[in-house]
Amino acid sequence: MVTLYDLVFQDDRRPSPFCWRAKFALKHKGLGWRDEPVGFTEKQKIAFAQSQTLPVIHDGPNVVKDSWAIAQHLDSAYPEKPLFGPARHHAHFVASWVDTAVHPALFPILVGDLYDRVRPVDQPYFLDSRGKRLGTADFAGFQAKAREKGVDTFRAVLEPARRVLKEQPFLSGEQPAYPDYALAGAFLWARVATPLTLLEADDPVYAWRERMLDLFDGMGRKARAA
Numbered sequence: 673m674v675t676l677y678d679l680v681f682q683d684d685r686r687p688s689p690f691c692w693r694a695k696f697a698l699k700h701k702g703l704g705w706r707d708e709p710v711g712f713t714e715k716q717k718i719a720f721a722q723s724q725t726l727p728v729i730h731d732g733p734n735v736v737k738d739s740w741a742i743a744q745h746l747d748s749a750y751p752e753k754p755l756f757g758p759a760r761h762h763a764h765f766v767a768s769w770v771d772t773a774v775h776p777a778l779f780p781i782l783v784g785d786l787y788d789r790v791r792p793v794d795q796p797y798f799l800d801s802r803g804k805r806l807g808t809a810d811f812a813g814f815q816a817k818a819r820e821k822g823v824d825t826f827r828a829v830l831e832p833a834r835r836v837l838k839e840q841p842f843l844s845g846e847q848p849a850y851p852d853y854a855l856a857g858a859f860l861w862a863r864v865a866t867p868l869t870l871l872e873a874d875d876p877v878y879a880w881r882e883r884m885l886d887l888f889d890g891m892g893r894k895a896r897a898a
Contacts, residue, residue: 673706674698675730677718680709681789685896687864689775689857690739692892693767694727696853697743699888701750705729712794739857740767743850755850766843766851769832774858777829780806781822784815785866785898819868826870830877837876841883848887856884860892867898 676698679688686692686709698705710717710726721728723737729745736745743763747755756763783802790798803809833855836843843851859881862870871878885893 674703675708676705677708677710677721677726677728677730679726680711680791681786681794681864682791683789683896684709685789685864687786687789687861688726689770689861690725691727692857692860693739693850693853694729694742695891696856696887697739697746697755697850699891700755700849700853701746701753703746703750711791712797740764755853757844757849763850763854767854770854770858773829774826774855775861777822777826778858778862780818781815781826781868782862782865783818784811784813785868787811789865789898823868823870827872827875833880834875834877837880842880848884852880852884856881856892859884860895863892863897864895865898 676691676694678686678691678695681687708717715724718724718726718728718737721730721735721737725737727739727742728735728737729742731745731749734745734749736742743755783806787795787798787802799809799811802811806814808814833843840846842848843855859870862868863885871881
């Protein structure tokens with residue numbers, strides 16, 4: 673069985689958008705896994721993978737780090753139910769767009785709530801690492817100021833997905849695949865971290881998000897939310 677090393681917060685919350693990509697990919701393939709929670713200060717748990725970040729999977733003799741590499745491994749090792757459909761490069765493009773546009777739009781409006789939900793033992797690490805990134809340790813104040821315009825900015829960033837989802841139920845067409853899992857991971861990150869309303873109910877992305885939460889017996893919906 674696959675072992676998935678997954679970032680853990682307080683109360684067994686699992687926020688990592690990249691780990692969510694791996695979970696969706698495993699479910700897509702019909703694979704079960706053993707879950708190994710890892711806090712920010714428990715990187716010795718993934719030292720065997722020569723990795724400082726999550727997710728990591730251990731699949732038999734194979735150790736794979738990085739969500740994109742994990743997806744490629746799963747498609748190669750378990751070719752039934754392809755993750756990428758006819759266009760792997762399309763999936764890579766969507767994942768890269770999420771990494772470089774969607775996540776940066778989300779992080780400023782989540783950071784204070786994320787900090788509040790980090791395990792106490794991991795809070796000094798989060799404070800130092802994210803404080804250096806933002807240039808402040810006042811995450812609550814930074815988040816409050818970011819939210820003045822940040823929700824509208826985030827919604828605008830989603831316009832490429834919105835245009836597609838006006839015409840079809842998933843980014844990948846009639847059925848979900850890796851492009852959908854890449855974007856869904858961002859929304860699970862937010863769902864676990866904050867009760868902030870990110871989307872209007874009449875937004876096509878809202879309807880798509882609800883479909884994604886219901887996938888695989890409601891895996892995303894069952895996750896501990898803020």
